[in-house]
Amino acid sequence: MGAPEGEVKKILLVRGGFGKVYKGKLPQCDSTIFAIRLDTGGGQGDKQFRNELQILLDYKHNNIISLVAYCDKEDAKIIVYEYASRGSLDTHLSDARLNWIKRLNICIGVATALNFLHRGVGTLEMVIHRDIKPENILLTSDWSAKLGDFGLSLISAINNETDFVIDHACGTQGYVDPLYLESRILTKESDIFVWCGFI
Incomplete structure (x- = not known):
């Protein structure tokens, strides 16, 4: 599963423990999302990335943040989530x-x-x-x-x-x-x- 087509307009919100957190807007559906891009240097956080991804793919619930898309390539590990505006x-x-x-x-x-x-x-x-x-x-x-x-x-x-x-x-x-x-x-x-x- 890859990121939706079209360029995503993004703003860097914060640098987290395992990477950068962005807020963005998907142009084709005008939907706001947030995304975490893992810092891939040295393999740090790779296990946490896979854990997060597996749970978001398998465990769907109204009170669990929803997965929108992801990218799992060697040089780009990104998880895109629904946006929680508050x-x-x-x-x-x-x-x-x-x-x-x-x-x-x-x-x-x-x-x-x-x-x-x-x-x-x-x-x-x-x-x-x-x-x-x-x-x-x-x-x-x-x-x-x-x-x-x-x-x-x-x-x-x-x-x-x-x-x-x-x-x-x-x-x-x-x-x-x-x-x-x-x-x-x-x-x-x-x-x-x-x-x-x-x-």
Whole structure:
């Protein structure tokens, strides 16, 4: 799958941890998007890129940011997303317009997305996000929540005997479940612990 035809008008928004983030407009449908272009030097972020792409292709939900297009070439790794016009939740936490009803609806939206990821659907496996934080929750014009940034997420088989994974603890410092950090035992409750800290 490649980028849509026609030249995309783009503006550099920020330089992220693994590349540059752009805002753009698709000329043929006048649709606003945002895109991340991975810095390909040294292979940094390649695993996170593939992880993000796999989850966005397989796990579709109203409260998960949607994939528009992607480019996966050696010298150009780009993911194009639907545009969430209000940006990330962290920029609004002190905003008076973000009243308690909107906050509650955002909480419900993120909880619904996590429930979808943690359950697995049909043949899909469980996804544990591992990096829940306000910066990874995007907001649309009507303040609906869209969970994003799946680079650190773990896709894990679900069965009746095993509901945890032992791995090296990862995530953003200050947002990682302390029990997971100490034991290296990851469960879906690690995502829930972190998210409940914002409520």
